[in-house]
Amino acid sequence: MDYKLFELGNVPLQCGITLRNAFLAYKTYGTLNAEKSNVIVYPTWYSGQHYDNEWLIGEGMALDPSKYFIIIPNMLCNGLSSSPSNTPPPFDKARFPLVTLYDNIQVQHRLITEQFGIQKIALVTGWSMGAQQTFQWAASFPDMVERIVPFCGTAKTWPHNIVFLEGVKAALCADGAWNNGWYTEQPYTGLRAMGRVYAGWGLSQAFYRDAIYLKLGYSSLEDYLIGYWENLFFRRDANNLIAMARTWQKGDISANPTYNGDFEKALHSIKARAIVMPGDKDLYFTPEDSEYETKCMPNAIFRPFRSDWGHFAGGGASPEDTKFLDDSLKELLAS
Structure with missing residues (x-):
């Protein structure tokens, strides 16, 4: 097993069900510095697990483990963290409760603060549902998150x-x-x-x-x-x-007690410096939705991929798109 488990105990979820004996799978890369100021959080995507994120980590890249302490928390329901496939009855399989992005970020925050004593995050970044979690991090903990680069994902799951x-x-x-x-x-x-x-x-x-x-x-x-x-x-x-998929469909950074459904207020509350990077040919996290959201954020730059790879411009398969993303990450981290 190349990852660790953070025991969460009993976690009350937004849906009204308590997830008992819950756990969060995570992997770290690099070393936390004495000031605890070199932290990058890099959540996973739909069906992906931590090793699926590793293409963006490496020496000389923006996410360089010789410089940064990179934490990849596995999203709930992805098969490594608490999921329908690894939860005992009566909440196993089809009875597993609805988990929201807000629930995910609340337990990730516990990992960051309780396990590592971290109070500031230099950067949160992620692809697709990882981007959704990135937005949720910045909205839920605006004083903690200094920078974000959400790529190929939106702060809300729009109707289409x-x-x-x-x-x-x-x-x-x-x-x-x-x-x-x-x-x-x-x-x-x-x-x-x-x-x-x-x-x-x-x-x-x-x-x-x-x-x-x-x-x-x-x-x-x-x-x-x-x-x-x-x-x-x-x-x-x-x-x-x-x-x-249910988590994804419920995506909305304002659907919680902090913002009570006021989506624009949630976007305006994001203090982090941001580069928002949709794919210009993404068919479901559309650049139009992303551009609207970016305009509501006080410190955000809209910088779409110009790519025939659609949603997968952010998936690591296109060297040109990976360089475009990595350069943007380096630019923001240097700011």
Whole structure:
């Protein structure tokens, strides 16, 4: 096991259920300095785990472990932290409660403060749902978070994004083996179908028109759909995927007692210096939604990827996009 567990005890969730004996899986990179001033928090994305984030960490990069103490907390429901797949009855599988982004950041804050005694975070950054958690960090703890770079994600899950996720969920749940979440074996037909639905959203039309997938070593479109997309979800737990999709759909940094649903107030309350980086061809975390949100933030720069990779401009597969992101991270950390 290349990660550690932070025992949370009993965690009251926003939905009204208490998650008992909860735990947060995390991994750290680098060394915390004496002043505890070199902290970067880098949350995970939908279905991803800490090792899926490691492409952005390395010597000479912005997230350089020789300079910074980088913490990757695994999002609740991702299979390593408390999830439907690893929780005992009666809250196992389909009975696992709804977890919000607010719930995630509250327990991550406990990890940062209780385990490490950290009071200031130099940077929070993340891709996709990691970007959503980045916004939530900055809104929930505006005096603690000094900088943020959310990439390919928004501070709120807008209606079209919710509809996209309904299609993804429906593809999985249409498999009879799903059995309302009480399956004995993974619903593999549904997981494969989910991958096919997702494939049309994750990348742009230009990505497919120009057959960029061939540059990744796939021999045909069908080879890519099976080898990447079906395989991506084939290796996941179905209940975990549904639980994380519910978290995603409820995304809203103002849906908590601090802001009581006042979304613009929540955005205006973010004190962190920010570079907000959507993909200009992202089909569900759209640049239009991102631009509106950025205008409501007092210290934010809007800097979209210009990329045919769509949502995956922030996924680490495109060297040009990775450099664009890394340069922006370096610029903000130097400020």
